[in-house]
Amino acid sequence: DTGVSQNPRHKITKRGQNVTFRCDPISEHNRLYWYRQTLGQGPEFLTYFQNEAQLEKSRLLSDRFSAERPKGSFSTLEIQRTEQGDSAMYLCASSLEPISSYEQYFGPGTRLTVT
Amino acid sequence: AQTVTQSQPEMSVQEAETVTLSCTYDTSESDYYLFWYKQPPSRQMILVIRQEAYKQQNATENRFSVNFQKAAKSFSLKISDSQLGDAAMYFCAYRDDKIIFGKGTRLHILP
Numbered sequence: 449d450t451g452v453s454q455n456p457r458h459k460i461t462k463r464g465q466n467v468t469f470r471c472d473p474i475s476e477h478n479r480l481y482w483y484r485q486t487l488g489q490g491p492e493f494l495t496y497f498q499n500e501a502q503l504e505k506s507r508l509l510s511d512r513f514s515a516e517r518p519k520g521s522f523s524t525l526e527i528q529r530t531e532q533g534d535s536a537m538y539l540c541a542s543s544l545e546p547i548s549s550y551e552q553y554f555g556p557g558t559r560l561t562v563t
Numbered sequence: 564a565q566t567v568t569q570s571q572p573e574m575s576v577q578e579a580e581t582v583t584l585s586c587t588y589d590t591s592e593s594d595y596y597l598f599w600y601k602q603p604p605s606r607q608m609i610l611v612i613r614q615e616a617y618k619q620q621n622a623t624e625n626r627f628s629v630n631f632q633k634a635a636k637s638f639s640l641k642i643s644d645s646q647l648g649d650a651a652m653y654f655c656a657y658r659d660d661k662i663i664f665g666k667g668t669r670l671h672i673l674p
Contacts, residue, residue: 496661541608
Protein backbone atom coordinates (compact mmCIF):
# COMPACT_ATOMS: atom_id res chain seq x y z
CA ASP A 449 0.00 0.00 0.00
CA THR A 450 1.47 3.29 -1.08
CA GLY A 451 -0.73 5.66 0.86
CA VAL A 452 -3.50 8.03 -0.14
CA SER A 453 -3.58 8.87 -3.83
CA GLN A 454 -5.40 11.66 -5.63
CA ASN A 455 -6.12 12.21 -9.29
CA PRO A 456 -5.59 14.34 -11.17
CA ARG A 457 -2.72 16.18 -9.51
CA HIS A 458 -3.44 19.35 -11.43
CA LYS A 459 -6.56 20.57 -13.18
CA ILE A 460 -7.03 23.75 -15.16
CA THR A 461 -10.57 24.57 -16.15
CA LYS A 462 -12.57 27.48 -17.43
CA ARG A 463 -15.09 29.20 -15.26
CA GLY A 464 -18.48 27.55 -15.49
CA GLN A 465 -17.15 24.07 -16.25
CA ASN A 466 -17.65 21.05 -14.01
CA VAL A 467 -14.70 19.17 -12.54
CA THR A 468 -14.39 15.91 -10.65
CA PHE A 469 -11.54 14.77 -8.43
CA ARG A 470 -10.87 11.29 -7.16
CA CYS A 471 -9.31 10.11 -3.91
CA ASP A 472 -8.18 6.57 -3.16
CA PRO A 473 -7.61 6.13 0.58
CA ILE A 474 -5.33 3.68 2.29
CA SER A 475 -6.89 0.22 2.02
CA GLU A 476 -9.36 -0.60 4.77
CA HIS A 477 -9.37 2.93 6.15
CA ASN A 478 -12.96 3.56 7.11
CA ARG A 479 -12.85 7.35 7.24
CA LEU A 480 -12.18 9.67 4.36
CA TYR A 481 -11.92 13.46 4.56
CA TRP A 482 -11.83 16.30 2.06
CA TYR A 483 -10.12 19.61 2.80
CA ARG A 484 -9.49 22.74 0.77
CA GLN A 485 -6.27 24.72 1.07
CA THR A 486 -5.78 28.15 -0.47
CA LEU A 487 -2.39 29.79 -0.86
CA GLY A 488 -0.81 30.71 2.44
CA GLN A 489 -3.58 29.20 4.52
CA GLY A 490 -4.08 26.02 6.46
CA PRO A 491 -6.41 23.35 5.11
CA GLU A 492 -10.12 23.89 5.76
CA PHE A 493 -12.46 21.00 6.38
CA LEU A 494 -15.08 20.32 3.70
CA THR A 495 -16.66 16.96 4.46
CA TYR A 496 -15.99 13.46 5.71
CA PHE A 497 -17.26 9.91 5.30
CA GLN A 498 -17.45 6.95 7.63
CA ASN A 499 -17.47 4.07 5.16
CA GLU A 500 -20.05 5.16 2.56
CA ALA A 501 -22.00 7.49 4.85
CA GLN A 502 -21.32 11.22 4.61
CA LEU A 503 -21.40 12.32 8.24
CA GLU A 504 -20.60 16.01 8.16
CA LYS A 505 -20.44 18.81 5.63
CA SER A 506 -18.91 22.22 6.19
CA ARG A 507 -20.83 25.37 5.35
CA LEU A 508 -17.96 25.94 2.90
CA LEU A 509 -19.47 23.15 0.81
CA SER A 510 -21.99 25.08 -1.25
CA ASP A 511 -24.64 23.35 -3.33
CA ARG A 512 -22.23 23.39 -6.26
CA PHE A 513 -20.09 20.85 -4.44
CA SER A 514 -20.96 17.20 -4.04
CA ALA A 515 -18.95 14.32 -2.66
CA GLU A 516 -19.58 10.61 -2.78
CA ARG A 517 -18.00 7.45 -1.49
CA PRO A 518 -20.29 4.87 -3.07
CA LYS A 519 -18.73 1.63 -1.88
CA GLY A 520 -16.85 2.90 1.11
CA SER A 521 -13.56 2.84 -0.76
CA PHE A 522 -12.60 5.65 -3.16
CA SER A 523 -14.32 9.02 -3.11
CA THR A 524 -15.10 11.68 -5.67
CA LEU A 525 -15.52 15.40 -5.19
CA GLU A 526 -17.40 17.24 -7.94
CA ILE A 527 -17.60 20.97 -8.38
CA GLN A 528 -20.27 22.23 -10.74
CA ARG A 529 -20.19 25.60 -12.50
CA THR A 530 -16.71 26.38 -11.23
CA GLU A 531 -15.86 29.91 -10.12
CA GLN A 532 -12.48 31.59 -9.82
CA GLY A 533 -12.82 31.43 -6.06
CA ASP A 534 -12.76 27.65 -6.27
CA SER A 535 -9.08 27.78 -7.25
CA ALA A 536 -7.27 25.94 -4.47
CA MET A 537 -5.55 22.72 -3.47
CA TYR A 538 -8.06 19.99 -2.62
CA LEU A 539 -6.67 17.54 -0.10
CA CYS A 540 -7.96 14.11 0.77
CA ALA A 541 -7.08 12.24 3.94
CA SER A 542 -8.02 8.89 5.41
CA SER A 543 -7.89 7.22 8.80
CA LEU A 544 -8.80 3.99 10.51
CA GLU A 545 -10.99 4.75 13.48
CA PRO A 546 -10.71 4.20 16.32
CA ILE A 547 -7.48 2.25 15.93
CA SER A 548 -5.34 5.01 14.40
CA SER A 549 -5.62 7.33 17.40
CA TYR A 550 -7.11 9.93 15.15
CA GLU A 551 -4.11 10.24 12.84
CA GLN A 552 -5.14 11.24 9.35
CA TYR A 553 -2.96 10.35 6.37
CA PHE A 554 -2.99 12.93 3.63
CA GLY A 555 -2.75 12.57 -0.12
CA PRO A 556 -0.68 14.85 -2.38
CA GLY A 557 -3.69 16.96 -3.30
CA THR A 558 -5.32 18.12 -6.53
CA ARG A 559 -4.48 21.69 -7.50
CA LEU A 560 -7.42 23.34 -9.25
CA THR A 561 -6.99 26.49 -11.29
CA VAL A 562 -10.11 28.16 -12.63
CA THR A 563 -9.45 30.65 -15.41
CA ALA B 564 -16.35 26.70 17.83
CA GLN B 565 -12.83 25.45 18.10
CA THR B 566 -10.09 27.69 16.75
CA VAL B 567 -6.35 27.31 16.29
CA THR B 568 -4.02 30.32 16.19
CA GLN B 569 -0.43 30.40 14.98
CA SER B 570 0.92 33.89 15.50
CA GLN B 571 4.25 33.45 13.67
CA PRO B 572 3.75 33.45 9.88
CA GLU B 573 7.46 32.86 9.28
CA MET B 574 10.51 31.91 11.30
CA SER B 575 14.16 31.27 10.55
CA VAL B 576 16.70 29.22 12.43
CA GLN B 577 20.34 28.41 11.90
CA GLU B 578 21.09 24.83 11.01
CA ALA B 579 21.79 22.73 14.15
CA GLU B 580 20.07 25.27 16.39
CA THR B 581 16.77 24.92 18.26
CA VAL B 582 13.54 26.66 17.31
CA THR B 583 10.11 26.83 18.94
CA LEU B 584 6.89 27.33 17.02
CA SER B 585 3.91 28.68 18.93
CA CYS B 586 0.28 27.64 18.84
CA THR B 587 -2.77 28.45 20.91
CA TYR B 588 -6.23 26.99 20.58
CA ASP B 589 -9.68 27.43 21.95
CA THR B 590 -12.10 24.68 22.90
CA SER B 591 -14.66 23.88 25.55
CA GLU B 592 -13.90 20.17 25.35
CA SER B 593 -11.81 18.40 27.95
CA ASP B 594 -10.65 15.48 25.83
CA TYR B 595 -9.15 16.05 22.41
CA TYR B 596 -6.07 15.55 20.29
CA LEU B 597 -3.54 18.09 19.13
CA PHE B 598 -1.13 17.67 16.25
CA TRP B 599 1.71 19.31 14.44
CA TYR B 600 1.78 18.60 10.72
CA LYS B 601 4.61 19.40 8.33
CA GLN B 602 4.02 20.34 4.69
CA PRO B 603 7.26 20.56 2.67
CA PRO B 604 7.16 22.64 -0.54
CA SER B 605 5.07 20.84 -3.18
CA ARG B 606 4.87 17.75 -1.02
CA GLN B 607 2.15 16.21 1.02
CA MET B 608 1.24 16.82 4.62
CA ILE B 609 2.81 14.49 7.15
CA LEU B 610 2.26 14.12 10.87
CA VAL B 611 5.14 15.28 13.03
CA ILE B 612 3.84 14.71 16.52
CA ARG B 613 0.59 14.06 18.39
CA GLN B 614 -0.58 14.91 21.91
CA GLU B 615 -3.59 13.49 23.72
CA ALA B 616 -5.12 16.12 25.98
CA TYR B 617 -5.67 13.70 28.85
CA LYS B 618 -1.93 12.97 29.01
CA GLN B 619 0.06 15.41 31.10
CA GLN B 620 3.38 14.20 29.76
CA ASN B 621 4.62 16.14 26.75
CA ALA B 622 5.02 14.10 23.58
CA THR B 623 8.44 13.67 21.99
CA GLU B 624 9.51 12.19 18.65
CA ASN B 625 13.26 12.20 18.16
CA ARG B 626 14.25 15.86 17.61
CA PHE B 627 10.66 17.08 17.93
CA SER B 628 8.94 17.77 21.24
CA VAL B 629 5.95 19.73 22.42
CA ASN B 630 5.18 21.93 25.38
CA PHE B 631 1.51 21.27 26.12
CA GLN B 632 -0.10 23.66 28.60
CA LYS B 633 -3.72 22.56 28.84
CA ALA B 634 -4.94 25.29 31.16
CA ALA B 635 -3.37 27.96 28.97
CA LYS B 636 -4.51 26.16 25.81
CA SER B 637 -1.02 26.37 24.42
CA PHE B 638 0.76 23.77 22.30
CA SER B 639 4.22 24.74 21.06
CA LEU B 640 6.61 22.66 18.96
CA LYS B 641 10.32 22.56 19.64
CA ILE B 642 12.68 21.36 16.95
CA SER B 643 16.17 20.57 18.18
CA ASP B 644 19.30 20.29 16.03
CA SER B 645 17.48 21.82 13.05
CA GLN B 646 18.28 20.27 9.69
CA LEU B 647 17.84 21.58 6.14
CA GLY B 648 15.11 18.99 5.60
CA ASP B 649 13.03 20.60 8.35
CA ALA B 650 12.27 23.55 6.07
CA ALA B 651 8.52 23.48 5.51
CA MET B 652 5.17 24.90 6.52
CA TYR B 653 4.20 23.68 9.97
CA PHE B 654 0.55 23.50 10.91
CA CYS B 655 -0.80 23.19 14.41
CA ALA B 656 -4.08 21.31 14.44
CA TYR B 657 -6.90 20.38 16.80
CA ARG B 658 -8.94 17.26 16.30
CA ASP B 659 -12.52 16.42 17.09
CA ASP B 660 -13.96 14.43 14.19
CA LYS B 661 -12.34 16.62 11.59
CA ILE B 662 -9.08 18.48 11.96
CA ILE B 663 -9.03 22.24 12.45
CA PHE B 664 -5.76 23.73 11.26
CA GLY B 665 -4.00 26.94 12.09
CA LYS B 666 -2.75 29.18 9.30
CA GLY B 667 0.73 27.77 9.52
CA THR B 668 4.28 28.90 10.20
CA ARG B 669 6.81 28.80 7.37
CA LEU B 670 10.14 27.63 8.78
CA HIS B 671 13.37 28.52 7.00
CA ILE B 672 16.60 26.73 7.86
CA LEU B 673 19.73 28.83 7.35
CA PRO B 674 22.86 26.87 6.41
